[in-house]
Amino acid sequence: MIWNTLLLALRAIRRNLLRSFLTILGIVIGVAAVITLVTLGNGATKTVSDQIASMGSNLIMVIPGQGHGSSGVSRFRMSDAQAIRSEIGAAKSVAPVSAKSATAVYLAANWTTTVTGSTGEYFPAGNWELASGRIFNEIEERTGRAVCVIGETLRSKLFGRQNPVGSQIRVADIACEVIGLLKAKGQSAFGSDQDDTIVMPLATVQRRLTGSRDVSRLMVSARSGASLEAVKTQLGSLLRERRNLAENEDDDFRVMDTRQIADALTGTTKVLTMLLGAVAAVSLLVGGIGIMNIMLVSVTERTREIGIRLAIGALEREVLLQFLIEAVVLSSLGGLVGIALATASSMIIADVMAVPYMFDLQINVLSFLFSAAMGVIFGYFPARRAARLDPIDALRHE
């Protein structure tokens, strides 16, 4: 009986191709939207955590202020970095960082970028490698020479394919020699281009660009084997002491390791993923309502069909089973097409957005089941109502 009913269901689908297509369409769009958005969200989360991992697992960031509002909080000084270096043995490198945005000019080309002032220790601490040239030496750091190491993006904007090492560029009003080129790193966890950067000695930036001796953050990398927690505790107490915080005062700075930064950032992208997923779930719901409408509308036509079937000897059960199979076949087909579409589109978009394609079995199964349930419920109940009519009433139905 099941095979015969399957045959009837497939014939019914075939002779109503347009209606079947419309029924499927809602499911396809809903399923594809949910899966695509969640897959891309997962990819973005993965990118963020990968990039933070690429910063090195032993990196500690110290930023002034607690929480998000950091205005009015005293910044760090170069001397803080020196103190950390001398007092905390487990700190391998300490890079004080001060950054400002400025326009760089070479011949006719100009580009606005971030100028980072730091010491030579910035490069190992930030996992930077040189593509060519050199980094600044201690004398250049101390005297505040106008030398700079530039990132790949800036090179392509100012120099095209040319080797920039040895050229003179102007950064804001500083004439500055390019002494090194950094290897490309790609997008940062914050979504910005990490290669869009100029690194100069801290003293140069402080004197000639920011005009203050403030340091906006400290990057500390721990020696391998040293306990990250211990280093963080030591950093905390040292900085509290240097900033004259009383016993009962809270820290006015934050010490975070890469895992914490990763958690904070991936937390954001996870929330975004959930938000996008929720929006997409609404579209799945709307798709479901579309199915419901088409099913309900088609029941008018199909009530007569049900009447005919009942009159020539179909059992109520067989008619229902046929409609159920139709609904299951259509919904599953819609779900599968939706999954295929989502896979293709998320692969393409992931490629464009430069995030990895992350297949998420759970969301695939979930949205498939949801759409199938939608199709089955809304296909089944109107049919059940019709199948329970007296055949004569169903036949008379116009």
Place this chain on the structure above:
Amino acid sequence: MTSAAAFIRLAGVTKAYGEGQAAFLALNGVDLSIAAGEFVAIMGPSGSGKSTVMNILGCLDTPTAGSYEFEGVHVEELTRKQRALLRRHYLGFVFQGFNLLARTTALENVELPLIYRGESASRRHANARSALAQVGLAGWESHTPGELSGGQQQRVAIARAIVTNPAVLLADEPTGNLDTATSREIMDLLTGLNRDRGITVLMVTHESEMAAYARRIVRFIDGRVASDGAGEHPQ
């Protein structure tokens, strides 16, 4: 016709629509016996109950009171499912509006009852083709109702009704939507099926000309049998 061998027997069949004051008796104590192999035309003006008695005879509807025996089985005591099985195995239907499945080929329409009977694909095709050939539609198997004339559609419907080799063919105004020439062809077809295959034919019609094809004419007025007699010489 009160022979004990009666094939179909209605006794005191009443069908009421509505309740209480507004109740309307579509059938009011109908007694009717039909023997196997008869060709009976049921006539009567609109509202006389002729379609209602047809639906009851076809097990599509149930009487409010009275009994309906089909080959000794009391149909009014059957469940919905048993009535469906009775329709499946013993009855064939032809309707005024053809009631074919739209966008479905003639062959698939005729196969439909066989699918519900669980016949194998090969037997289904063979039987459906032969039924279409019997109604003169050989070569039209792959046409959909939309591509067929009214007369051809009614022939497909007749093929669908006889493909299961039913004991009784119930035709409700089978020529109601057809022109006179086509109507005569359809009536010839029904007469032939009755004569050559011994199928009992019950037909509702309001056209005397069509009723004249029947060997027996039952007239209904106001839910009662008004007259019951031999055909060809209607009163």
